[in-house]
Amino acid sequence: MPSIDTAHTSSSANPSPARPRRLLTQNREMRAIGAWNWTLPAWAGRLPDGRTYNTCPSAGVCREVCYARHGAYLWPVVRAKHQANLQFVLDDLSGWEQAMLGELAAPRFRGGWIRIHDSGDFFSDAYLASWLRIMRQRTGVNFYCYTKEIRRFRALVEPDPPANFLWVYSYGGTQDSELTASDRVADVFPDEASIDAAGWSSQDASDLLAVLGPKLVGVPANRIPHFLRRLQGRRFSEWQAEVDAERHTRRTARVQAITSARSARRRMPPESGSKAA
Template sequence: MARKWLLRQGNADLRRHSIYVWTLPAWVVQLPSGRSMNVCPSAGVCADLCFARWGTYRFSNVRAAHMQNLMLTLEDLPRFERLMTEEVQHQRYAGRFVRIHDAGDFYSREYLEAWLRIADSAPDVSFYCYSKEITLLHRVIGKNGEDAPPNFAWCPSLGGREDRHVDLTRRHADVFPDEEAIDRAGYASQTPSDLLAVYGPERVGIPANNIPHLRRRQGTKESFGSLQRARDARLDRKNARRPPAASPPPDLEPEDSIFSRA
């Protein structure tokens, strides 16, 4: 019987650079229990412009595979970690790259820490990701990634609710309408290789996917980052007009949840 791999080979561009991919569903999904879960807790404007919510990602077999991945991590995270650790130590991954999430994100600290241990177990494999979970990654691996395994690299990706925590003078990625917009903004295009986001210039521009209704929604001049800044400014003005809310008791600090009733 042929071995069933957890990681898949990505599209033609990723295969050309020996990149394997792990994918979760994007944004809010309904679990088998009937409860809703936000797999991208810090998504902002990107949720309305996400390529992974359209096209082939909506095919029933593709969605089922991504949900299976998610449920493996939710129902038995130690088993997921054990299976993935065994897989990435296989010789087919030696000297190769693993992109963690071409959809989805680090939805909890425990899930992120499992991936860090997986990376640490396979020093001959290079792991990388884009993420909008900025504060979570800063807490777990440090703002400069000093507490991450040496073969784990990440790139903050603009368009999320935590964009304000991204140092725009350092490594980050933004999604632009096209290559011309990337060049005008002074960013380096990621088009030659997805790996440029983590191993190339610090300001990386990604051209938007060619999905007509998403391109119309984004417009011809705005990047995910500029759209998020405009949304944040609107929310700031709205909140400034509200009376201050009562503070919770010290022992009842509110916590963000990966679950949503959306």
């Protein structure tokens, strides 16, 4: 589970919040492709009862320019809805699973698509396992996601994926270096022209292209001015590689400094007056 501050979790001080009446939502873009969203709050934050969380434990540079930490996602009513979703999962995972199964039994979802997380990610093994059980019980519904939880998917999904589940690994996370040429991957580019120049395929026409189109998926960056300035014309994969290289250089320098100091101490002559062994 995400990091939880248990100092504020007594039931008397923090009565259980009202459960969300509806778990899945649909905006205009999703309606056009026959899809619905399940959403958590983005990355790290604090719930109303004082607990802290991190729903994107493998987020890297993406968190610096995350669209779900901007605009309408920050409106109090929207934030409260997303946090209520997370609280339901954290406080009653089995109850949430049954509620999701019940909602997905509605005829309108048959043959449709559920995008798991337009914000947030699979933050724990137990949470991912719950989704996998849901998929296997609702075989008439299709599910897809973007995720940076590469190790978790390698262990829990890839060996035996549900037939109605498709996913794409997205660059910009701390596990980027573990992606291989055989993986379906998505990378955020500065614009459509840079996607074309790289020979990748844009998913801008339909988000389902991320899992149904060619496996090199280009995502044009959101046109948010201060985010574009941070991106500096780079792809997420390039930016993350720069950060990883800088971190490796700093780590190597620290190790070398420690090793050099130890070697210097070993080479120091014995103090005056000491006897040779």
